[in-house]
Amino acid sequence: MVAEANDIKINKEKYEKAAYILKAVAHPTRLAIIQLLDIQDNLTVNEICETLECEQSLISHHLINMKLRGILKSQKDGLNVYYSLKQREITKLLSCIENCECNM
Template identity: 45%
Template sequence: MGTLHVRVEQKKLERAAYVLKCVAHPVRISIIDLLEQQQRLTVTEMQHVLAIEQSLLSHHLTNMRDKGIVDTQRVGKNIHYYLTDTTITNIINCINGCNRF
């Protein structure tokens, strides 16, 4: 057996743990999935697809924005949400590819 070592630098591990804690909820993972499919969405558009109360969706989006996962852009009267780092969408591919879920 060869020498074992940590293959990912500490800073990347800390960021990964932080992001995973921030998105560790089915609604938040669904939001990421929606924003992967359509880069910018309003709360109303997401609410229509997710079929949850607007207040609950807004709570999750505010938390994700505070943690730097999503951000907003005003377009006329609408506020559009988008992912700040699209590499987080890789989590959806991992979930879909795992046979144990």
């Protein structure tokens, strides 16, 4: 039996928000940054670079992108800028990925 269009209730707004967030984090380095900030909040660019063994320019690019999309926040302290998760719920995405059994 095929459901009629009137019977299907799709929360378009919820899926649009989900797609926006997925696009914002759809990169292995960005996912690693999120995981790192979930483990240890308030890290500098240099601390993230050292831990992930990536170049500073690459990490800065990803941090700025995620900050502009509202996923991260930053706080300046002297010469250092500390990054943390603005949307802590984003870590649920990491949990889903870790537990996914879809032939990854």
